[in-house]
Amino acid sequence: MRLRHKPWAKEKLEQYPQYVISNPEELKGKWDNVFELSQPLHVEIGTGKGRFISEMAKANPQINYLGIELQESVIVSALDRLIEAEVPNVKLLNANAFDLPKFFEKGEISRVYLNFSDPWPKVRHEKRRLTYKSFLEIYEQLLPNQGEIHFKTDNQGLFEYSLMSFSKYGMLLNYVSLDLHNSDYEGNIMTEYEEKFSKKGNRIYRCEVQFQ
Template identity: 55%
Template sequence: MRVRHKPWADDYLKENDHIVVPEPKNHKGKWRELFGNDNPLHVEIGSGKGQFITGMAAQHPEYNFIGIELAKSIIVTAVEKAAEADLPNVRLLNENAADFRELFEEDEVDTIYLNFSDPWPKNKHEKRRLTYKSFLEQYKAVLKDDGEVIFKTDNQKLFEYSLSSFSRFGMILQEVKLDLHAENDPMNVKTEYEEKFSSRGYRIYRSVATFQ
């Protein structure tokens, strides 16, 4: 789906720099100072319009949350949600997740969320998948020893690929759910895509993996 260009996005992000962190690389290793506490740090890569990250922050005030989204015309909606909810434990980064290790120090992150990532179905685009080994190397570098990678998707082929990628990398699968919504978990915070696809009858897959 084509995203409508929003010419006012730059100004809006600057006006809300208490939510969208300017020069986030300057905070590498010091994110807890920005939040003003020592709470666990949870990071979502590809936050989209922010429904998941704001929902999780509201549900878990005991955690700090950072959402990363590259598209300015999309992240502005996430900023609006965060501002309306007035959540002190949420920050957003208008950055490319390919630079993940430039944003976080070793052992700084407790949990990484990958929600409905682009499947990049063509083999020649494998390296762009967020569960490809080069990304896993970055996640391992910034996660604490017991840190988790929590992955959700509606794409069965991407899910199968990701489980295989996790296994080849030596990760331990702590949880694999082939039909997440069958359990009707009240603690599951849905993304916009999750609501859209599940309403059409698509199965939602989830895994939780850790590094050895």
């Protein structure tokens, strides 16, 4: 799907510093100061239009949330959602996941969410997949010991690849669902893509994995 360019997006993001983090390098080791309350920080990498992160923040006020998205023209839609939601425990960051070690100390992030990440199906693009080993190394640097990644996708190939990648990295599989919406899992919050794909009859895959 072609992304529609929004030349005004950058300017709008700069107009809302109460929601959009502009100086992440300066916050390394100080993320507690960003939010109203000092509490665990959960991060969604590839937050898209922000439905998941904003609804999670509403449902779990005892947790702080940060939605990270690379594309300005996408994250600006997440900003609109946050402005409407008016929840104090969620922020946004327009950044590349490769740069996260520049922004966080070990253990500052309590959990990572990967929802409907780009599958990059071609073999030559394997290193771009957010569940590739180099990204797992990054997450391990940021999470506490035995920290968790929660992963959802409708792409069976990416899910199978990711399970293999997690296993090769030596991670523990704590939960695996091959058909989330027909499982007994409670408390699922859908992303925009999840709702769209599930209405088409696509099966949703989900897992929770843990570093050892």
